[in-house]
Amino acid sequence: MAKRTVIIAGATGMVGKEILAGLLADDTVAEVHSLGRRPPTVQHPKLRTHIVNFSSLPVLPQADDVYLALGTTIKVAGSQQAFRALDYDANLAVARAAQAAGVKKLGLVSAMGADANSSVFYNRVKGELENALEKMAFEGMVFARPSLLVGERAVLGQPERRGEKLGLAISKLIGFLIPANYRPIAATAVAKALLSQVPQAQGKTILLSGAMH
Known part of the structure; x- marks a missing residue:
């Protein structure tokens, strides 16, 4: 089987770092092209880093x-406006550029x-992005919709989020009472789910937290 070339x-x-690690460890992947405003902290023979402006890829x-x-918080x-520029505009710009490069399969970290x-701005932007991607002619798309994401934000230089710490504490106490789709989920689990589903995707697949745990 021919080895794959992948763009991220x-x-x-937090999730992207785990996706990248999985791609670099995957023997079926020949090259990984990372697009970002700063380079990843890892180095690898497969990794090709591109420092880009998402408004003019x-x-x-x-x-x-x-x-x-790509994602942030308001x-x-x-x-x-700044939130939408990254979560909607930048992701959509990469999707369009990837499609022009012949990409057939797409994986998205949604929410x-x-x-x-939705009347909630954050959820509305995420939904608008999914709708825009659905209109593009990818052979397969996987939209991961994790609940509360947990992981080591400090190592990424990101501020800790009190809501995440509280949600994780509650989950540890009464997690068995919380439906699987609403339990906090590790970034590694989301990454693994996307890495396993995207290469074989046909049409649109939505992954909720319960399926990704």
Whole structure:
């Protein structure tokens, strides 16, 4: 079987970092092209790093799969406009550039509650992105919709989120009472789910936390 070439955007984030590690360890992957505003902290013979401006992406190398893991919060971004510029505009720009490069399979780190008709701005933007991607002619798409994400944010230079710590504490106490789709989920579990599903994807697949645990 011919080895795959893969593109990833957001490899310095919590889920993106785990996706990148999985791709670099995968013997079926020949090259990984990382797109970001800063380079990943890892080095590897397979890794090709591209420091980019997402509003004016260069022509991307021909590839098989693309993983979209760009994301932030409104608090970190500073405004709803800045949040949308990354979570919607940048992800969509990478998808379009990847499609032009011949990519057939796409994996997206979305969010539980993604809904273009939501009254919650965060969920609405996530849903609008999913809808925009659905209109593109990818052979297979996998949208991961994790609940509360947990992982080591400090190592990534990200601020700790009190909501995550509280959610994790509650889950440890009464997790057996919480439906699987609503329990906190590790970034590694989300990454593994996408890595296993994207290469074989046909049509659209939505992965909720219960299926990714």
